[in-house]
Amino acid sequence: MTDDTINRMDNPVCPASLDEVTLASPEVLECPFPTYELIREEAPVFHDPLTGMYVVSRYKDIRRVALDQENFSNHRYSNDPERLEGNARLAYEMFLKHGWVPGKSLAARDEPEHKQMRSLFDEAFRPRRIKEIESGVAHLAYDLFDDFIDDGACDYVKQYAVPLPLIIICKQMGAKDRDIWQIKAWTDAWIKGVGFGLTREDVIWATEMEIQAQHYFQAIFEELRRQPNDTLLSDLVNNEVPGWGRTLTDNELHAEMMQDTFVGGSETTTNAMAAGIMLLDRNPEVWEKLSADPDRYLATFVEEVVRLEGPVQGLSRIAKNDVEIQGVKIPKGAVIDIRFGAANRDKRHFENPDTIDLERKNAASHLGYSTGVHYCLGAPLARRELFWGFKAFLDNIESFRVVPEKNKLRHLPNYGLRILKELHIEFEAKEKRHRPDNLDEQAATMFQPPP
Numbered sequence: 001m002t003d004d005t006i007n008r009m010d011n012p013v014c015p016a017s018l019d020e021v022t023l024a025s026p027e028v029l030e031c032p033f034p035t036y037e038l039i040r041e042e043a044p045v046f047h048d049p050l051t052g053m054y055v056v057s058r059y060k061d062i063r064r065v066a067l068d069q070e071n072f073s074n075h076r077y078s079n080d081p082e083r084l085e086g087n088a089r090l091a092y093e094m095f096l097k098h099g100w101v102p103g104k105s106l107a108a109r110d111e112p113e114h115k116q117m118r119s120l121f122d123e124a125f126r127p128r129r130i131k132e133i134e135s136g137v138a139h140l141a142y143d144l145f146d147d148f149i150d151d152g153a154c155d156y157v158k159q160y161a162v163p164l165p166l167i168i169i170c171k172q173m174g175a176k177d178r179d180i181w182q183i184k185a186w187t188d189a190w191i192k193g194v195g196f197g198l199t200r201e202d203v204i205w206a207t208e209m210e211i212q213a214q215h216y217f218q219a220i221f222e223e224l225r226r227q228p229n230d231t232l233l234s235d236l237v238n239n240e241v242p243g244w245g246r247t248l249t250d251n252e253l254h255a256e257m258m259q260d261t262f263v264g265g266s267e268t269t270t271n272a273m274a275a276g277i278m279l280l281d282r283n284p285e286v287w288e289k290l291s292a293d294p295d296r297y298l299a300t301f302v303e304e305v306v307r308l309e310g311p312v313q314g315l316s317r318i319a320k321n322d323v324e325i326q327g328v329k330i331p332k333g334a335v336i337d338i339r340f341g342a343a344n345r346d347k348r349h350f351e352n353p354d355t356i357d358l359e360r361k362n363a364a365s366h367l368g369y370s371t372g373v374h375y376c377l378g379a380p381l382a383r384r385e386l387f388w389g390f391k392a393f394l395d396n397i398e399s400f401r402v403v404p405e406k407n408k409l410r411h412l413p414n415y416g417l418r419i420l421k422e423l424h425i426e427f428e429a430k431e432k433r434h435r436p437d438n439l440d441e442q443a444a445t446m447f448q449p450p451p
């Protein structure tokens with residue numbers, strides 16, 4: 001891999017042979033692409049000795065797994081008291097005593113209950129609803145720039161990429177704009193709690209934070225039961241799940257809050273926004289081409305960012321039967337890691353896969369949002385958030401640079417998610433900042449920047 005568009009770090013781990021390969025290492029995951037390349041070519045179903053997981057890395061194979069409900073399950077619910085030990089048991093006991101043991105989330109269910117539960121979310125993510133809020137998303141994207149445009153510098157993650165999607169999901173989930181930093185602290189803790197090398201103290205802290213969040217959201221659930229409104233959360237709280245004859249329990253709602261909505265729906269978009277700016281910094285010719293004609297190239301750029309730097313690098317499935325992929329026998333019950341990040345750079349599907357190509361015809365066919373029945377529910381919203389996030393950047397910023405001295409440029413140690421904590425940039429604002437004049441003015445206050 002020689003291209004500039006790979007996420008360069010000083011010394012990416014480049015295993016010389018399969019004997020050296022593992023993905024369960026923060027150093028490897030900092031820049032996993034050389035490792036992906038080796039396994040994709042030499043062991044497309046790689047049985048990782050450290051984790052015991054079967055890592056699937058080719059585009060076609062991942063599609064096959066994600067589309068095959070007969071043989072592969074999403075049932076990765078881990079709060080079964082019979083099987084819990086160590087830190088997981090400790091967290092379970094704390095939830096039981098002080099909060100709510102999180103139930104099975106949407107993403108962890110199989111058919112038919114998955115489809116039934118997913119229908120609760122449908123209304124909020126219908127194209128019509130996304131269109132209705134689109135002007136609001138755009139206004140927010142431009143308004144956020146007003147806060148720091150005169151400074152000539154910002155932490156793009158903290159001041160822009162975090163608030164944009166978080167404010168939008170807060171509104172949908174009935175949380176107050178003013179609480180976004182508290183909610184961000186809870187989602188950060190949640191992510192840390194599913195990261196590498198946790199001590200007992202880390203687990204206690206992350207669980208306490210999640211329990212705090214549960215009490216905050218529980219008050220909102222109860223209010224919405226008394227007084228339903230038109231938010232997504234009100235639908236989740238009050239509508240019966242078709243076929244279940246009941247609404248979601250508090251435990252199930254709490255699982256939705258953290259995993260599927262606040263982490264799934266804001267951390268992901270935040271990280272794609274940060275990755276996009278990092279890629280533009282490293283590929284000045286792409287910046288030039290994109291800023292010269294955003295109408296033509298921006299939609300493809302948005303896809304290329306998620307393809308190259310997918311915020312969700314991989315997720316797991318469980319083999320429901322003995323199966324075989326690429327000649328490798330996978331026993332029933334084994335955990336399979338479908339590595340979207342590796343599939344998205346598979347040269348069998350994408351020409352020059354490590355390069356950002358603003359002319360790429362099949363850019364949107366990447367697997368960064370997965371595929372099949374669990375295809376990302378928020379993808380239509382994420383695409384509009386990313387579009388407006390980058391559009392406002394292009395309309396406000398003449399030139400910029402990532403400041404090496406101020407950035408660690410390290411991702412958080414996490415097996416499945418790719419998260420950049422900060423991105424300090426310096427910039428020169430456009431002399432005449434542009435703001436589209438066809439935005440719906442009534443949507444100007446739909447989402448408010450944080451105080």
Ligand code: HEM
Nearest residue numbers: 106107260264265268269272312369370374376377378382
């Ligand atoms: C760039 C942004 C995003 C990325 C890369 C992303 C990625 C993904 C991926 C890979 C899955 C598949 C899970 C699987 O196959 O098991 C998924 C599912 C999901 N995503 Fe996203 N997501 C993004 C934004 C969002 C947003 C904005 C929301 C909501 C506001 C959201 C909500 C969900 C939910 C609820 C699921 C579970 C769907 C199901 O299991 O039926 N995501 N996402």
